[in-house]
Amino acid sequence: MSAPRDASARHEAIALHDVTVRYGAQVVLDRVSLELPTGTTTALTGPNGVGKTTTVRVLLGLVRPSSGRVSGLDTCTRAAAFQEDRLCEHLSAAANVRLVLPRSAGSAVEDGLRAVGLDEAAWHVRVRALSGGQRRRVALVRALLPPADLVVLDEPFVGIDAASRDAVLAWTRERLAGRTALVVTHDPAEVAALGATLVRLDAPRTVRDQDVA
Numbered sequence: 001m002s003a004p005r006d007a008s009a010r011h012e013a014i015a016l017h018d019v020t021v022r023y024g025a026q027v028v029l030d031r032v033s034l035e036l037p038t039g040t041t042t043a044l045t046g047p048n049g050v051g052k053t054t055t056v057r058v059l060l061g062l063v064r065p066s067s068g069r070v071s072g073l074d075t076c077t078r079a080a081a082f083q084e085d086r087l088c089e090h091l092s093a094a095a096n097v098r099l100v101l102p103r104s105a106g107s108a109v110e111d112g113l114r115a116v117g118l119d120e121a122a123w124h125v126r127v128r129a130l131s132g133g134q135r136r137r138v139a140l141v142r143a144l145l146p147p148a149d150l151v152v153l154d155e156p157f158v159g160i161d162a163a164s165r166d167a168v169l170a171w172t173r174e175r176l177a178g179r180t181a182l183v184v185t186h187d188p189a190e191v192a193a194l195g196a197t198l199v200r201l202d203a204p205r206t207v208r209d210q211d212v213a
């Protein structure tokens with residue numbers, strides 16, 4: 001299965017417009033505007049707790065903004081790797097990836113697992129028995145193989161050992177070519193390896209109880 005380079009042509013521009021998200025009294029995102037240029041990779045960075053994962057959740061429709069809007073999502077298909085993997089624990093690595101692909105995918109599953117350096121011996125093991133780094137690789141393959149218009153990856157390379165990280169980054173860049181993607185990362189080397197445009201999320205300007213509606 002080759003990289004879906006033409007996928008970007010099928011969706012409208014994706015952007016957050018003045019998005020505010022509150023959890024109770026806490027303002028996590030305060031009028032954040034962020035455009036994801038179509039067909040390119042954006043790297044989102046910023047200090048712990050600033051709201052990067054919340055931004056991911058907004059893009060995936062898992063969190064509804066308190067105010068503001070998100071454009072471009074109605075017409076696009078999405079794939080994601082979450083910080084906590086979210087794999088089907090009782091399925092094998094190969095079966096987890098096969099879940100998101102058509103039967104016609106052929107050897108794509110095996111090719112993908114091989115590309116991220118997952119040992120063949122691990123392909124048919126239930127993922128609950130795999131190590132953290134092995135599980136991360138499975139989650140990454142599951143996010144990158146489907147021809148989704150928007151790919152969102154939340155700290156996807158955490159736990160992947162240094163020896164194979166370059167190869168995993170190179171394959172990720174290949175899979176994202178021509179697509180719209182957001183990758184949350186704290187590592188400038190990853191931003192460079194992915195050829196991504198860096199966007200930094202700053203702390204909310206105001207976190208005050210009286211701001212809460």
Ligand SMILES: Nc1ncnc2c1ncn2[C@@H]1O[C@H](COP(=O)(O)OP(=O)(O)OP(=O)(O)O)[C@@H](O)[C@H]1O
Pocket residue numbers: 023028046047048049050051052053054055
């Ligand atoms: N479901 C929730 N309920 C209440 N507060 C939450 C919830 N999810 C996140 N938060 C809070 O929102 C803030 C932003 O969290 P978020 O996970 O978006 O930050 P982050 O920038 O991704 O952090 P990190 O770099 O540590 O992953 C944090 O203060 C967190 O405690």
